[in-house]
Amino acid sequence: MAETGVYRTRFAPSPTGPLHLGHAFSALTGFDRAQACGGEFLLRIEDIDTARSRPEWETQIETDLTWLGLAWPRPALRQSLRRQLYAAVLAKLSGMGLTYPCRCRRGDIRAALSAPQTSTPVAGPDGLVYPGTCRGRSLAETGPEDAIRLDMRRALDRLGALPGFRETGPAHAGDHALDASTLVESVGDVILARRDIGTSYHVAVVVDDAHQGITEVVRGNDLFEATQIHVLLQALLGFPIPRYHHHRLILDENGKRLAKRDAARAVAAYRADGATPADIRTLVGL
Ligand code: GLU
Numbered sequence: 001m002a003e004t005g006v007y008r009t010r011f012a013p014s015p016t017g018p019l020h021l022g023h024a025f026s027a028l029t030g031f032d033r034a035q036a037c038g039g040e041f042l043l044r045i046e047d048i049d050t051a052r053s054r055p056e057w058e059t060q061i062e063t064d065l066t067w068l069g070l071a072w073p074r075p076a077l078r079q080s081l082r083r084q085l086y087a088a089v090l091a092k093l094s095g096m097g098l099t100y101p102c103r104c105r106r107g108d109i110r111a112a113l114s115a116p117q118t119s120t121p122v123a124g125p126d127g128l129v130y131p132g133t134c135r136g137r138s139l140a141e142t143g144p145e146d147a148i149r150l151d152m153r154r155a156l157d158r159l160g161a162l163p164g165f166r167e168t169g170p171a172h173a174g175d176h177a178l179d180a181s182t183l184v185e186s187v188g189d190v191i192l193a194r195r196d197i198g199t200s201y202h203v204a205v206v207v208d209d210a211h212q213g214i215t216e217v218v219r220g221n222d223l224f225e226a227t228q229i230h231v232l233l234q235a236l237l238g239f240p241i242p243r244y245h246h247h248r249l250i251l252d253e254n255g256k257r258l259a260k261r262d263a264a265r266a267v268a269a270y271r272a273d274g275a276t277p278a279d280i281r282t283l284v285g286l
Pocket of ligand 1: 013046219
């Protein structure tokens with residue numbers, strides 16, 4: 001487990017909408033944790049999904065974070081400029097024999113999973129666990145419309161002893177070991193490169209957390225299940241495994257997680273209504 005002298009965390013928004021109270025809570029939590037121990041807080045713009053990301057949201061995010069009193073080294077790292085690095089890591093995993101091309105669309109996956117002889121579909125961190133239809137296809141057959149998946153069983157065989165990670169967030173505090181049967185049955189062959197963007201959140205986040213020397217990843221509990229994918233990739237790639245701190249989510253009055261479309265909960269909307277940064281801290285329970 002990575003332990004270095006300097007605490008370093010990051011806030012990693014996707015610029016696909018305004019910063020809302022949930023983001024504010026996440027950024028403030030990371031910033032406060034860094035401040036408390038004289039560590040560093042970084043901003044990373046996760047804009048690999050170019051169809052959904054907008055420069056104006058990026059500007060708005062930086063404006064809102066600055067207004068909240070947060071500071072970080074500039075310029076922030078932008079994932080859209082780092083595609084070659086993600087491609088190199090994908091090539092490395094492929095070179096290890098751990099990937100295969102997949103041409104299944106969502107409908108194909110649903111159809112395969114509803115076939116009479118298959119067991120009940122399981123929902124994993126990325127949606128329905130892939131039934132393995134394309135597993136065994138060779139990379140030489142990769143078509144322009146194919147995604148690239150991780151062969152989970154092979155990845156586990158390759159590692160032998162499985163790594164673990166330390167969690168400091170309240171809901172899951174403690175040491176967690178990866179579990180092979182959970183990874184096979186409840187996570188499965190996750191996508192490492194989407195057909196449209198040539199990479200994936202999982203690859204980009206792991207590459208960048210290593211590159212930025214992140215010692216503790218602070219993010220919402222909704223990503224706790226995805227952490228086992230990240231730790232697995234870190235171990236396969238020989239990257240340090242940071243600590244993780246998953247925090248509670250800010251919910252709306254119906255108990256649902258805030259979404260980008262909840263414009264009323266945008267930090268900018270509260271500011272326009274005269275709220276102060278201290279009011280935002282109070283609103284999110286800090
Ligand atoms: N970009 C992700 C999001 O906005 C966060 C990723 C992370 O913190 O690992 O949900």
